[in-house]
Amino acid sequence: MARLIGRRLLLMVPTLILVSILVFALAEVLPGNLGRSILGPYATQQQVDILNHHLGADKPLYERYAVWAGHFVTGHWGASLQLGTPVFSTVMRALGNSLLLAGFALVIIVPTSILVGVYAGLRRDSLLDRAITISTLSMTVIPEFVSGVILIVVFAVTLHWLPVSAMPPQGAPFVDRFYYLILPAIPLMLLELGYIARMARVGTVQVLAMPYIRTAVLKGLPRHRVIFGHVLRNALVPTVTVIGSQVGWLIGGLVVVEFLFVYPGIGNMMINAAQFHDVPLLEACVLVVAVLYMLSNLIADIVVALLNPRIRMGG
């Protein structure tokens, strides 16, 4: 098991290097003149040259990449062009806010969606199953900002149950933050809930058709034992894999929801950085997100290995 984790962590290194090369190429090389792309068409050539020299953009590519990557590894992420603050601490503070929102959503989604999906799978083709299938299908495909505005209109504007803002006023106790997070978290949840629930349903339906379930039933086991002992464990394998890869979508969703609710997270920061051509900040955000995404896939792989003895022992 430890070997499996170790190997997967090692595998992340080349992927991370390739991702960093990709980001480096996209942000620093392909746009051509870096200084020009930051300053825009109306800056003078002298201004551009000075900025290019300041950024090191006049050096050879490999050297620029080495310096660039070296700074990232050592935590010297530079300063934001737009805000003037150090990128590292700025990004980390925003990341903390985003993790709070995403974590809050995930903690609710994962158990709920599995429960809903497995239940629908067990009651396959019943009226309830059809209702769950259709509504989860719709949930997964509606963009977060669409469900978000509708939710705002219903719960904040019309019913006044929840605040429109996503952050409590200064000085409010920490617990209050969760109350303010409910409304932004719901669009994220809807999307993931539908997807994971569908996966859990399909997994359950497939496992129910397996011969070993027939064995379990014909052994004369009680229904609860068949479901909890034999169905669930095997049905969860594809579901967990999906949860890992869904974190990518969750991050994409975060960007949208944070932008919609003006929430000070990494997604909102990324949009601002992108709109103001704040390249150092943008790069940092993207790389942090990539690492986060890979880690979540790693966790999913480990859980799958725990559920599946074959992978666990093969590792």
Next chain:
Amino acid sequence: MSAVDSQANATDAAPAAALDVRDLEVTFHRRGRDLPVLKGVTLHIEPGEAYGLVGESGCGKTTLAMAALRYLAGNGTVDAGQVLVEGRDVSTLSEEALRKWRGEAVAMVYQDPATALSPAMRIGDQVAEVFRYHEGLKKAEALERARESLRRVALPDPDATLRRYPFELSGGQQQRVVIAMALAVNPHLLVLDEPTTGLDATVEAEILDLIEELRGRIHAAILLITHNLGLVAHLCERVGVLYAGRIVEEGPARELFTDPRHPYTMGLLRCAPRFGMNKTDAALQTIPGTLPALGEPLAGCVYSARCPMAKPVCTRREPDLYAWPSDAGVKGAAEAEAMPPDPVAYSPHHASPVGEAARHARCYFSAQVPEMPQMAPVVGASLEARGASSGDVLEIKAVERTFKDGRKRLTAVHDVSLNLKHGETFGLVGESGSGKTTLAKCVTGLIAADSGTVTFEGKLMRSTAGRRSQDALRAIQMVFQNPDSTLNPAWSTRAILTRSVRKLAGSRSGSVRAKVDKLSADVRVEPRFLLQKPADLSGGQKQRIAIARAFAGDPRLVVCDEPASALDVSVQASILNLLVELQTSESVSYIFISHDLAVVRYISDRIGVMYLAELIEVGSAEEVFNPPHHPYTEALLSSIPKLDFDRRLQRIPLRGAMPSLSEPPTGCRFHTRCHRFLGDLCVQQEPPIQEAVTGHTYKCHIPPDELLAAQLADRPASPVEA
């Protein structure tokens, strides 16, 4: 104790039948259509009795088992009839009573043990579950009982097995676990659904021995469901033959198999090659036509469309299941006589047997069945008549092939050399993983050999098909095993053959179209099927087209990899006959791979036996099947259940499991399992190749004369034909 027992005792004093199926009708509902699967089946199994239910695919045998356990798939319904187990109607059981009843009163063993066990649960927990939920034992006690159960089915090292997961066990061990689970709480009725199908011959023998041995100790009645007549002959006292959802014949196993009284039973017995039969002795009898599809309307007798004895009356009204000989000889014939000449409306048959007797047959003309006309297909010509010359068409030298599996290196073919004469059939036998298919693919170039050479008609062949000349490709073709994937599902049959003729025969044959028509005529596929996609053809037809495809460019060597194994017995025979016939007319050589020894013996001139990637014995078909032969061949031959009641061979049990290909045993590769193990010599030294007679060699430390003496001594009444 349980509700089951008390009520069973309450019904009557005389012991009720272990299983009593009455007029059972089951229908499947698929895509808005009703497809009757069982059309009124009645059968009766006494306590402690073993009953064999025989039939080909789609006849409804597994459905019957599932209906008996009240576990029909969601789209199946019982329309009529009853299933009584120990006098209780299964359909009246409450959920909880049903649960108790399953496991305590009835239990089942399944076809594919690999999928019958829960993959993510330890073996111990799976077996212990039965005790926990049926006897209310605590986990530790239940595990203790599970250990006993595993010991009872002779699993080596039960303690270690308890902690293993299913994927860590071999197929044979998995099936032992399933059997242990089924027998855990001593059920009164044990349903065995193709318990050995898909297992290797020696493993099949092991499981059979186990079931036979357990029968002496448990008192469960057995319902054995299988297509393997030999298995039934071995295990069962009584047999029922199922065809298209009807029992067509029933009776004591021995009488039924030696003196069948239904044309279908007769056909089944005739179309499987008898052990030791060869193509030059007699052609295989075939059953014309194909198995009816589910829900296909059948007028009158269900078998009349394929019956060589069918008369007009047979299609008018379905015969009853007459008692034999009392009724069927007299009443059946009389009823047929009395039938008015014009077609009469279909009148429902009687599902139940008519009259009290040991035997029943659903035929008006049971008396004439022994004289059932024989088909007369062409008998295979002898080697000489086929124009076989002494020249070698193919020479394989020191072929070696290793695959990588993670960090392990699996040697699938190790140092194999052999040669094939022009016009000859070389049979290749061995269990799964012995390397026979890999070797065949090295010959055709689908897999590149790591080292060694393949010489065809004096020319060295390139290792992969992609590098071979069009001429070389044309000369060596292949027929594959799986009829469902051998033809491209997106192409029409004619397109498939046309493309092969274009690429392989090229301009040499005048009109491509004429050649395609001739090919399909040669393999007896009617022209109308050429317009169809493969999905619309039966398994046998698909395999015929695949054979036609291989013959498109007039090949000189065709490699047949289990060409008939996936087909039903009645279809298998006609494919084998076709191959024999084409060999005679096209003067082609075959490499014929099969795990079915009777089939290989029938079709081959020479045979090679493979074990763990090595060719351990080569000789003429007759020599290899008779002593002196390699101890492995000896064990393999002894393991086949034969349809023979008088001369039963003692099976030779092989020790242990098949070793891994990544770490083959030292010295002789067979030494870990050999029953003629000599000691250190076998462990340390690779055995020499011994020559029994000219052309018959085997790889063993025991010299031919000693081996012959030992093998004859162990089999005093050696029954294999002289």
Next chain:
Amino acid sequence: MAPAGVVDDSRTQEMQADVAAALEQRRQRRYLVRALLRSPTFVIGVLIVLFWVFMGIFSTAFTQSPLAQHPFAILQSPSAAHWFGTDDLGRDVLARTMAGARTVLIIAPLATLLALLWGGIIGLIAGFYRGITDDIIMRLVDVLLALPVIITSILILSLFGKSLAIVIVVIGALFTPVVSRTIRSAVIGEREREYVMAARLRGERSAFVMAREILPNITQPIIVEGTVRLGYAVFTAATLSFLGFGLGPPSPDWGLTIATERVDLQSAPWTVLFPAFALASLVVGVNLITDGLSSVFSK
């Protein structure tokens, strides 16, 4: 050689056979079509999507102009004159909602086609050749998949500008890895089948085996993948324009409208709600089609 008459005869026969085979094919296709028409999810999905396609093309012919401003009628709630009300510039929300489908319906299908084309070629090659080719391609695919689509597209669009063509190419490129993965696994499933081996034993070229033997047998997974991607392309295109990486004002595009009008969400929710519902109906429609197709195919 056969006499001329015989050859002619065999040609006519051949033609007859081809005609019969074509008929048979048409029969099977008709069966599929009928099964699809019997699937309510598929039919409803098609109707919704067709409605928006129709509106995207023709809506300006029978609604008010989506761009015309009425300075004296700003932020009016729905009425007989303006069924969906008016926005902050006094533009008719109904007209803007109906016309708002246009950009999404241009971007999404073209991006999907690009992704299918690129992903199809890459998937076929990786799945067919396996070995080192496959390893390298799949490694690169993993790298591209290591970044969420939205993030990468923001990165690229902010650096390269945001014309319609760039948005299409970016979405197409970012969906390519997923498509190639799906197609690769379908190809791997087919390539070990015996009919492919038979083709190799006939001396067929790799390109023929890929295009003529394997491709016709994986059309169903490709179609399903295509509709799934189409749904996500609509989703992504709308999201990008919401985030400000699509067309600029005064386009009536739904995502853009929601982004710009949300300041009035509390006072004039209709300016946002109608485009939101319209967008929701389009994505649900596309996904109903996917659902119908895959359930008919899987039977």
